[in-house]
Amino acid sequence: MAHAVAVVGTGQTKYVSRREDVNIPEMVREAAQRAMEDAGVTVDDIDAVVVGSAPEIFEGVNSPENWVGIAAVAAGKPLMRIHTGGTVGASTTIAAYYHVASGVFDVVLAVAYEKLSDGIAQYGLSACYDPLWDRDFACGAPALVALQTREYLARYRNKVTEEHGAMVAVKNRKNAIKNPYAQLQLEITVEDVMRSAPVATPLKLLDCCPTSDGAAAMIIAGDRKARKMTPRPAWIAGVGTCTESPYVPNVDMAYPESCVRAAQQAYQMAWIYDPLRDLDMAEIYEAFSFQELIWSEALGLCEPGDGGRFVESGRTAMDGEFPINPSGGVLSSNPIGASAMIRQLEAATQVMGKAGEHQVPGVEKAMAHSWGGAIQFSTVTVFSSRL
Template sequence: MRAVAVVGTGQTRHASRRDDVSQPELVHEAVCAALADAAMTPADVDAVLIGNMELFEGRALPELWVGAGALASGVCDTVLVVGFGKHSEGHTQTGMALTDPFWDRSVASGAVGNFALSVSQYVSERGVTEEQAARVAVKARRNAARNPHAHLQRADLTVEEVLASRVLAHPLHLLDMCPQSDGAAAVVIAAGEIARRHNPRPAWVKATATRHDQCYIGDLDKRLLRMPTLRDAAASAYRQAGIDDPLRDLDVAEIYEPCTYAELAWYEALGFCPDGEAGRLVDSATTEMEGELPVNPSGGVLSTNPVGASGVIRVAEAALQIHGRGGARQVPDVQMALATGYGVYAWADVIVLGDTP
């Protein structure tokens, strides 16, 4: 397989409403930034991959109107990958309700309710506290304050304030959950010598792994606790990248955490700590900016969540750290970075980026 690397990244300003731009203009903003970062013009790009969530934007077949063809590695030398979400233009609540019409559509509790259900099992088994979860929320919004693109930026957020925010679904408070954002992100991926020409420190793709699972909420026992897709994908990616101890070998992680408790559960699934130790890991500040393994210097999904772009943002932010272009959110001397993706417990993606091919 040819060595390929992320050579450029671009993001929009993310906000709850971007009334100033249409959906194509939103995508354009991210794409221009990514191409400029990679010192490329559209003519340098062989293919484009674009993703979103149709019903969250109220549009069908987005690739048609953004105007993109798509190909994967092996046939092209340079690929532009774009994700976008414009929740303010669609009806996410309706989109979330379009589940199996015979089984769970009539007994749905929405995204927050579904998270809360699995959180109740995680809390019951692991004994993590509300305060430990709130610490994740504080870390995310504090990190976001150093990220000019982030939607929710709160350098002064406190654990008390998280716990005092209203309960959406027991035990999840408003500030435990990700927001809905308008935004787009793009990365430019190039092969071999082209990558070297377009970035002095390309973020080489060391490993990728994706796993899917059965789709009904009740199919997977203790989903948050076990998360077999993420565990299996991480094990495969670590093997490919030669990672024995992720806490030691990784320098930074950008993980897709839809709520605070999910970040704690992912620490265990990703092997940052033994099962049951996630609460202690966050208490010890290991995953803070100054800790041994900073997790989500960008502020994560908890701070910025244009759903169709949130996965691409993870890859962009992980690559940015290897490029050394993280600005105020830069972690010093990053050689190995992790990015993860996630979809309603039904799938997980893991990508490892490194500073050498």
């Protein structure tokens, strides 16, 4: 039986398009230090460190764990690096969870980061495509997600429109205004989104996430220590991860199996029967606006094809019955290697009641989701105020 595990402290940096005042390890240290301060622990209390980061080509430093590991207080301690595409930040937390749930470690620091401005984001993303197959047509993440979006819109052409994507873009940028760490804090309209320049049709500029510099960190602790460290830890109640190949028959980008399965695993573990009823809010990895609709369906928050109606109804707004991305989501800040951890960090912070101005009242259970690779990796994590 796994040991009970909780998030006891979190730290993040202000997400911006370029941090000039710090180098990569210093930025990682900033998030790690804040997480330790939030949890009220010192370097000596940390038993092990898990570092997550995106492909080396983004920042041009190979084996980055060599230098950021030390910055993340790993000197003299066990260190592990995690990498799973866009889900890496979440996988990092999940690896730290495994460290503690196994009973081997009591307190683990998980930290994930990205300094996208040091390199060329779309160049790095395009290098994730198979050079023997489709790399020459690649345009980083936008082209792939544009194909996913077109497939989705074509399937539900009578139910979902481009305006529904725009509604997500408007909602999340507005939510970001109350999140002091968010990069894009914008008051925009559906018309602004519809009129913005095409990036990869049907994706327009305001449907797309920015590229960001930033880091996020969490202190993960076992049952006994967690209760001593904070009166209200965010218990990790359910964890699900799943992988699928993009090159097999019947791949469905508009309803990805890896997401459906990751959700099933996490819900089963956390005793969630009806996610919309049993959870209070979600942080969903929507690097592009339409993805919030697609993931809402795959996560079982609404029926397939109802994603458009779901956002239009206002139920996922900040004052709705089931707020999605109160932090502003990936559409407002995207340091890629950290983005999936930020979803978890925000969900955990909501459960701990420490989200500040963008706190949703009375959150007892919250979900964090992420996707990565060629829409092939998915993670779902459920946090709960009660064990």
